[in-house]
Amino acid sequence: xxxxxxxxxxxxxxxxxxxLTILLLALGVATVTVILLVGHQLRDRIxxxxxxxxxxxxxxxSPLQLILSAVxxxxxxxxxxxLAEADIVxxxxxxxxxxxxxxxxxxxxxxxxxxxxxxxxxxxxALARGRIWQAPMEAVLGAAVARASGLDLGxxxxxxxxxxxxxxxxxxxxxxxxxxxxxxxxxxxxxxLTAVESVWQVHAPARPQPTGPPAAEEHGAEAHGDGAHRxxxxxGHVARRAPPEKAxxxxxxxxxxxxxxxVQLPRLVNAQPSLQAASPAFEAARLLAIVGFGLDAFRxxxxxLVTAAALSVFVALSNALEERRGDLALMRVLGATRGxxxxxxxxxxxxxxxxxxxxxLVLGHSTVEVLAALFRQASEAGMTGWVLAPEELxxxxxxxxxxxxxxxxxxxxxxxxxxxxxxxxx
Amino acid sequence: MAAPSPGSxxxxxxxAGAAAVTLEGLRYTIGPRTILALEYWSVPDRGRALVLGPSxxxxxxxxxxxxxxxxxxxxxxxxxxxxxxxxSEGDRDVFRGRTIGFVFxxxxxxRALSVLDNLRLATFLTGTExxxxxxxxxxxxxxxGERAGARPADLSQGEAQRVAIARALxxxxxxxxADEPTSALDDRNARTVIELLLARAEEAGAAxxxxxxxxxxxPWFEQRLELGSGR
Ligand SMILES: Nc1ncnc2c1ncn2[C@@H]1O[C@H](COP(=O)(O)OP(=O)(O)OP(=O)(O)O)[C@@H](O)[C@H]1O
Ligand SMILES: [Mg+2]
Numbered sequence: 001x002x003x004x005x006x007x008x009x010x011x012x013x014x015x016x017x018x019x020l021t022i023l024l025l026a027l028g029v030a031t032v033t034v035i036l037l038v039g040h041q042l043r044d045r046i047x048x049x050x051x052x053x054x055x056x057x058x059x060x061x062s063p064l065q066l067i068l069s070a071v072x073x074x075x076x077x078x079x080x081x082x083l084a085e086a087d088i089v090x091x092x093x094x095x096x097x098x099x100x101x102x103x104x105x106x107x108x109x110x111x112x113x114x115x116x117x118x119x120x121x122x123x124x125x126a127l128a129r130g131r132i133w134q135a136p137m138e139a140v141l142g143a144a145v146a147r148a149s150g151l152d153l154g155x156x157x158x159x160x161x162x163x164x165x166x167x168x169x170x171x172x173x174x175x176x177x178x179x180x181x182x183x184x185x186x187x188x189x190x191x192x193l194t195a196v197e198s199v200w201q202v203h204a205p206a207r208p209q210p211t212g213p214p215a216a217e218e219h220g221a222e223a224h225g226d227g228a229h230r231x232x233x234x235x236g237h238v239a240r241r242a243p244p245e246k247a248x249x250x251x252x253x254x255x256x257x258x259x260x261x262x263v264q265l266p267r268l269v270n271a272q273p274s275l276q277a278a279s280p281a282f283e284a285a286r287l288l289a290i291v292g293f294g295l296d297a298f299r300x301x302x303x304x305l306v307t308a309a310a311l312s313v314f315v316a317l318s319n320a321l322e323e324r325r326g327d328l329a330l331m332r333v334l335g336a337t338r339g340x341x342x343x344x345x346x347x348x349x350x351x352x353x354x355x356x357x358x359x360x361l362v363l364g365h366s367t368v369e370v371l372a373a374l375f376r377q378a379s380e381a382g383m384t385g386w387v388l389a390p391e392e393l394x395x396x397x398x399x400x401x402x403x404x405x406x407x408x409x410x411x412x413x414x415x416x417x418x419x420x421x422x423x424x425x426x
Numbered sequence: 427m428a429a430p431s432p433g434s435x436x437x438x439x440x441x442a443g444a445a446a447v448t449l450e451g452l453r454y455t456i457g458p459r460t461i462l463a464l465e466y467w468s469v470p471d472r473g474r475a476l477v478l479g480p481s482x483x484x485x486x487x488x489x490x491x492x493x494x495x496x497x498x499x500x501x502x503x504x505x506x507x508x509x510x511x512x513x514s515e516g517d518r519d520v521f522r523g524r525t526i527g528f529v530f531x532x533x534x535x536x537r538a539l540s541v542l543d544n545l546r547l548a549t550f551l552t553g554t555e556x557x558x559x560x561x562x563x564x565x566x567x568x569x570x571g572e573r574a575g576a577r578p579a580d581l582s583q584g585e586a587q588r589v590a591i592a593r594a595l596x597x598x599x600x601x602x603x604a605d606e607p608t609s610a611l612d613d614r615n616a617r618t619v620i621e622l623l624l625a626r627a628e629e630a631g632a633a634x635x636x637x638x639x640x641x642x643x644x645p646w647f648e649q650r651l652e653l654g655s656g657r
Contacts, residue, residue: 335548337516
């Protein structure tokens with residue numbers, strides 16, 4: 001016999017009430033947990049996607065749409081921009097780095113994105129197998145693409161025109177898989193990456209491309225060096241490939257060289273006939289504000305549930321202790337001090353709220369995991385139940401505190417119980 | 427067998443073989459009402475005493491005063507030479523657990539616990555150690571060897587009464603207080619229970635005070651305290 005066994009015996013003795021109370025508490029905690037997890041992962045994910053990108057330059061239109069399409073790869077682009085205009089930005093002295101993004105096709109539902117290896121560097125993406133693309137029509141698969149398609153190094157595939165995945169197939173322009181990325185936890189996992197030239201080649205009028213072998217040699221040399229060697233070659237990279245006359249890209253991901261750029265560059269970009277500049281940080285904040293309202297509403301529901309659950313802890317313990325006044329007095333007669341009786345009741349309350357809390361956390365995390373498994377959007381957004389939102393740590397003292405507060409009233413009443421009258425009455 | 431010793435003089439607490447119970451100038455009032463008034467009463471070490479009186483005469487109240495569950499309005503109560511009122515509440519709780527075994531009129535078995543665990547609870551709350559074998563031997567002695575795992579709700583009245591007695595004995599008290607232990611029982615059960623109480627008290631070397639209005643058990647006791655009808 002010890003305090004724990006005693007408390008457990010009492011909880012088991014009124015199993016129905018105990019289970020209901022724990023379930024109610026668990027539901028509240030689970031709701032709050034789901035909201036915290038989703039909110040945390042959303043913010044975290046958005047932060048990871050926009051990291052290293054100060055400005056996105058693309059076709060005029062909705063700035064949010066530009067960010068969504070070029071950075072998050074979820075919306076359709078606002079259009080394409082002429083390479084010549086984009087080069088004005090690339091060559092600007094206040095630009096430290098500008099990564100081109102060229103979109104147009106999909107394969108197996110995954111976007112084919114023409115870009116430069118710098119994008120991988122920026123995201124810290126490592127190759128799981130194979131190598132980076134060195135010539136047009138060589139492709140590197142994101143981890144999720146490789147897993148979903150089952151395609152391996154050396155396999156070929158063709159793109160389908162358009163981002164809807166229903167366009168005609170570019171059957172005469174097959175891609176060859178040369179590399180597969182390790183998971184990054186960013187949108188790269190769901191992209192097929194290739195050289196910008198590939199996108200041009202696929203969409204060029206049917207005539208032989210002048211580029212090819214020379215570019216391959218150039219990249220071949222580059223691949224032997226480590227990442228640091230590539231930096232110097234960034235400027236004029238596209239230009240050296242002798243792009244087709246009216247070559248276009250979809251967007252440029254720009255990194256400023258100095259804070260001064262934030263003042264000058266957007267104005268310069270927006271002055272160009274077909275360009276617009278959008279700040280990912282600003283648009284992401286706007287996006288979060290919209291989503292955040294929904295999350296807040298859910299959070300309120302969760303708090304109401306937890307409060308209701310705390311009330312049920314109060315009711316359950318009040319009833320239990322009322323029923324048990326005789327037992328409590330008896331414990332005193334058997335030699336228990338007030339303190340010991342107090343501790344045993346507190347332990348019972350703690351077990352009740354603790355189980356509700358733990359069950360709620362498990363339930364909340366499982367729910368997010370199940371949501372991720374059920375809904376493609378959730379898994380694409382990188383949702384998983386296997387992480388801990390830092391705010392969850394507040395749930396521990398919060399819920400336990402609320403449970404103990406709810407328990408304290410009946411427990412204190414029991415503590416004050418007058419022995420003689422209680423026993424005489426029974 | 428100790429002889430009844432009313433009026434044999436006050437027993438001081440310094441005396442090693444102190445009387446189990448000594449009352450001096452006891453008065454217990456609730457509001458304006460005097461529930462109990464006793465000039466002097468004593469039960470010797472290992473003595474057996476019966477507290478008699480009609481319903482409402484204060485039998486239960488007296489046992490509760492003896493157990494320190496209530497404190498006298500005036501006068502002194504010495505249990506094994508110790509003045510209960512002079513102790514702190516916590517000390518009194520501990521003293522009560524170790525020195526006094528109480529069999530309630532309403533038994534008060536903990537229904538959430540098995541018979542065996544009801545005994546364990548009593549040892550746990552006083553911090554005494556009893557092996558499972560000792561506890562089972564005790565249940566055996568009250569004729570409940572087979573019922574260790576049963577819940578109080580599943581016991582007959584007589585069985586429940588015997589569990590309550592076993593629980594009062596488990597901490598080897600110096601004084602056993604039993605409130606109406608036989609009133610709810612038929613003749614045969616009443617006889618079993620009272621003989622059990624006497625035998626166990628004898629074996630444990632404890633004094634026994636039984637409060638009752640049950641005339642059937644008069645023959646077993648030499649010392650009697652008659653309480654008047656309620657005032
Ligand atoms: N807490 C209390 N408040 C008010 N009156 C009380 C209280 N406890 C006991 N009494 C009164 O004290 C008197 C004695 O009660 P007690 O329970 O000691 O009687 P008893 O002799 O044990 O009776 P019974 O044989 O019916 O058990 C009764 O009149 C009772 O109403
Ligand atoms: Mg009574």
